[in-house]
Amino acid sequence: MSDNITAIHPxxxxxxxxxxxxxxxxxxNTFDAVITDPPYASGGRTQAEKNKSTDKKYSxxxxxxxxxxxxxxxxxRSWTRWAAEWLYDARKVCKPGAxxxxxxxxxxxxxxxxxxxxxxxxxxxxAVWDKGNSRPQKGRFRQQAEYIVxxxxxxxxxxxxxxxxxxxxxxxxxxxxxxLTEKPLQLMRDVVKITEPGGHILDPFAGSGSxxxxxxxxxxxxxxxxxxxxxxxxSRERIERELAQGA
Amino acid sequence: MSDNITAIHPxxxxxxxxxxxxxxxxxxNTFDAVITDPPYASGGRTQAEKNKSTDKKYSxxxxxxxxxxxxxxxxxRSWTRWAAEWLYDARKVCKPGAxxxxxxxxxxxxxxxxxxxxxxxxxxxxAVWDKGNSRPQKGRFRQQAEYIVxxxxxxxxxxxxxxxxxxxxxxxxxxxxxxLTEKPLQLMRDVVKITEPGGHILDPFAGSGSxxxxxxxxxxxxxxxxxxxxxxxxSRERIERELAQGA
DNA sequence: AAGCTAGTTGAATCCCTCG
DNA sequence: TCGAGGGATTCAACTAGCT
Numbered sequence: 446m447s448d449n450i451t452a453i454h455p456x457x458x459x460x461x462x463x464x465x466x467x468x469x470x471x472x473x474n475t476f477d478a479v480i481t482d483p484p485y486a487s488g489g490r491t492q493a494e495k496n497k498s499t500d501k502k503y504s505x506x507x508x509x510x511x512x513x514x515x516x517x518x519x520x521x522r523s524w525t526r527w528a529a530e531w532l533y534d535a536r537k538v539c540k541p542g543a544x545x546x547x548x549x550x551x552x553x554x555x556x557x558x559x560x561x562x563x564x565x566x567x568x569x570x571x572a573v574w575d576k577g578n579s580r581p582q583k584g585r586f587r588q589q590a591e592y593i594v595x596x597x598x599x600x601x602x603x604x605x606x607x608x609x610x611x612x613x614x615x616x617x618x619x620x621x622x623x624x625l626t627e628k629p630l631q632l633m634r635d636v637v638k639i640t641e642p643g644g645h646i647l648d649p650f651a652g653s654g655s656x657x658x659x660x661x662x663x664x665x666x667x668x669x670x671x672x673x674x675x676x677x678x679x680s681r682e683r684i685e686r687e688l689a690q691g692a
Numbered sequence: 693m694s695d696n697i698t699a700i701h702p703x704x705x706x707x708x709x710x711x712x713x714x715x716x717x718x719x720x721n722t723f724d725a726v727i728t729d730p731p732y733a734s735g736g737r738t739q740a741e742k743n744k745s746t747d748k749k750y751s752x753x754x755x756x757x758x759x760x761x762x763x764x765x766x767x768x769r770s771w772t773r774w775a776a777e778w779l780y781d782a783r784k785v786c787k788p789g790a791x792x793x794x795x796x797x798x799x800x801x802x803x804x805x806x807x808x809x810x811x812x813x814x815x816x817x818x819a820v821w822d823k824g825n826s827r828p829q830k831g832r833f834r835q836q837a838e839y840i841v842x843x844x845x846x847x848x849x850x851x852x853x854x855x856x857x858x859x860x861x862x863x864x865x866x867x868x869x870x871x872l873t874e875k876p877l878q879l880m881r882d883v884v885k886i887t888e889p890g891g892h893i894l895d896p897f898a899g900s901g902s903x904x905x906x907x908x909x910x911x912x913x914x915x916x917x918x919x920x921x922x923x924x925x926x927s928r929e930r931i932e933r934e935l936a937q938g939a
Numbered sequence: 940a941a942g943c944t945a946g947t948t949g950a951a952t953c954c955c956t957c958g
Numbered sequence: 959t960c961g962a963g964g965g966a967t968t969c970a971a972c973t974a975g976c977t
Contacts, residue, residue, distance in 0.1 A: 571801070571835075573837050575820070575860045579859065582856055583856050584852040584856070586842060589860055605830075608831070613820075613836050
């Protein structure tokens with residue numbers, strides 16, 4: 446399938462398959478960047494459940510020293526392990542110095558920085574996507590931002606031909622989303638610019654294909670991996686359609 | 693000293709002393725919120741960088757540099773433990789449901805969320821302070837934001853008489869700062885509004901006193917603790933001066 | 940328009956170890 | 959005792975958009 450797609454579109458492909466399996470089939474030094482929006486919580490508890498269990502757990506703590514780690518993190522722990530696995534495999538097929546960008550929400554951000562570093566990437570910072578339009582909550586701060594945890598595969602020379610990039614991006618959520626977590630295209634066009642010009646970008650969780658589309662629009666080549674058959678097909682159609690419109 | 697100050701200013705005081713010691717002298721249920729900006733100790737990766745005193749670390753600011761401040765030179769392990777300790781002690785003197793807000797930078801954010809939860813607070817989210825200007829980094833995302841890790845002492849009823857608050861605050865750094873890490877006053881005026889009207893706010897790391905000043909300006913009472921003699925005095929002068937100007 | 944940036948980089952230097 | 963090598967540390971140059 447990927448050969449066929451590659452033949453038609455030399456600069457991009459969407460591979461249908463599981464990220465962990467597909468990643469191991471690439472050769473080392475294949476990619477210049479990893480830019481992706483992984484599933485945020487494979488266990489998927491609600492915030493209320495998390496708060497309740499946390500509350501119960503720590504109300505019994507009394508005067509003694511705090512426990513070493515949050516006990517309601519069983520789901521989070523397995524998420525972290527899983528993330529470390531694919532981050533490791535992704536790093537292994539990247540060139541030295543390649544940047545990595547991972548979208549994440551506030552709750553998984555600490556787990557994401559752990560996983561990134563466990564996988565051998567150097568964590569270099571956190572950029573912010575200000576969504577602007579989240580639902581207000583009385584008596585609370587709005588959760589109106591998502592985060593881009595980013596780093597590099599070893600040293601990242603300041604001499605790379607890449608300009609300075611902003612640290613906060615403000616874009617509203619797109620209308621008519623194909624995928625539930627689809628990011629604004631302009632946001633992705635901004636973020637992929639962390640890659641060296643003309644580089645080959647990997648997105649192991651392609652979803653609706655925004656990263657791949659943005660990469661091609663900005664002059665990069667890109668490989669997306671998507672496990673859900675329907676999204677792999679939908680994203681291919683979307684990218685072809687939007688590239689045809691733009692051309 | 694605090695008695696004297698309290699007598700003159702019924703709604704605020706700055707106590708000169710170490711946070712861990714002073715916190716243990718308050719009675720339970722004294723405070724309605726903790727809002728603070730602790731030392732980040734986010735200096736470099738090497739031991740020596742962490743051991744640097746703040747005046748050396750920020751020597752590039754020249755003669756106009758503010759006096760050094762205490763507590764910015766811990767490694768990440770001891771910083772996390774230390775933060776969990778004062779967060780725990782602070783929670784013990786707060787009312788049930790009291791909110792906590794802790795400023796932190798990107799590097800220490802995972803450690804801060806750990807410490808907050810170890811201390812028994814429920815972590816409820818992360819708000820963003822967009823500083824707007826920061827050092828640009830060629831080929832990198834700017835580190836242009838600091839974070840406000842926030843939570844509550846147990847359940848936090850939605851019925852509290854507090855409106856919805858933004859999740860991203862954009863304010864430039866103030867001019868003519870007393871303290872190296874002084875926050876914009878308007879930012880602090882926005883953040884203290886997480887407290888119930890008329891409540892008593894605690895800031896264990898008062899620094900230049902922005903939290904206390906903002907709290908009083910917004911109709912709260914406030915207690916600040918500051919370990920550095922010079923800043924305890926400077927902040928008292930500043931708050932008196934600015935309150936007199938405003939009145 | 941000038942001045943700022945809770946900094947970062949890489950090269951030079953220093954120091955200690957080992958053959 | 960010397961020199962090579964590696965790790966630790968210091969230092970000055972630097973960056974570009976925002977206020």
